[in-house]
Every structure is written in structure tokens, then in C-alpha cells.
Amino acid sequence: MGVVNFEVLEEARVVYEQITYEGKIKINGESIQYRYSEDDNGVDFYVYLEDGWNAVDYDNNENYSILFHSIQMYGNPKEFGKTGEKFVEDSANFI
Numbered sequence: 142m143g144v145v146n147f148e149v150l151e152e153a154r155v156v157y158e159q160i161t162y163e164g165k166i167k168i169n170g171e172s173i174q175y176r177y178s179e180d181d182n183g184v185d186f187y188v189y190l191e192d193g194w195n196a197v198d199y200d201n202n203e204n205y206s207i208l209f210h211s212i213q214m215y216g217n218p219k220e221f222g223k224t225g226e227k228f229v230e231d232s233a234n235f236i
Contacts, residue, residue, distance in 0.1 A: 157181055162218045168204045177212050210235050 159180035
């Protein structure tokens, strides 16, 4: 078996990247299963409802709005913590 010679002619770079987070959280007593996707073009926010995953207008639902803006504030939903952890935010952060 012979050798294979490589020469990098152009260093590899990321040209497009997307990440999708999925989680379940309770806000003001309401359990919400969500997906939050972000890529170079912006973000998408989905909530699991009776008929499956739905893109929702988070500005028309107080708890969805709080969740969406919390993700924005924290940077990503992994920053909320591990299963079972609880935290409190001042509602003034979401006005």
C-alpha cells in the first residue's frame, strides 16, 4: 500500500451553520415543549401543540414571549440549566 499526499490549497471554513435546541420548560405553571433554531439567516421558534410542531407568533402568547426573549437574553436555552433546575427572572426584563 502506497502513501497519499495531500496539500491544502484553501483552508476549510464554515460557510453555513445551523443549530436547533429542543427542550421542555414550565413558565408560570404552563409546560411548554419547544424548538429554537438559529442560523446565519436568523431564528425560528416552534412549540409542540396537539397537532405537532408549530411555528408560533410568540408576541401573541405571554409565556411563549417570555420563553423566546429568555433564550435571547441567556444566549441559548442550554444556559437555563439541567433538568430539575429552577430560576427566577424579573418580569421587567420582558416588557
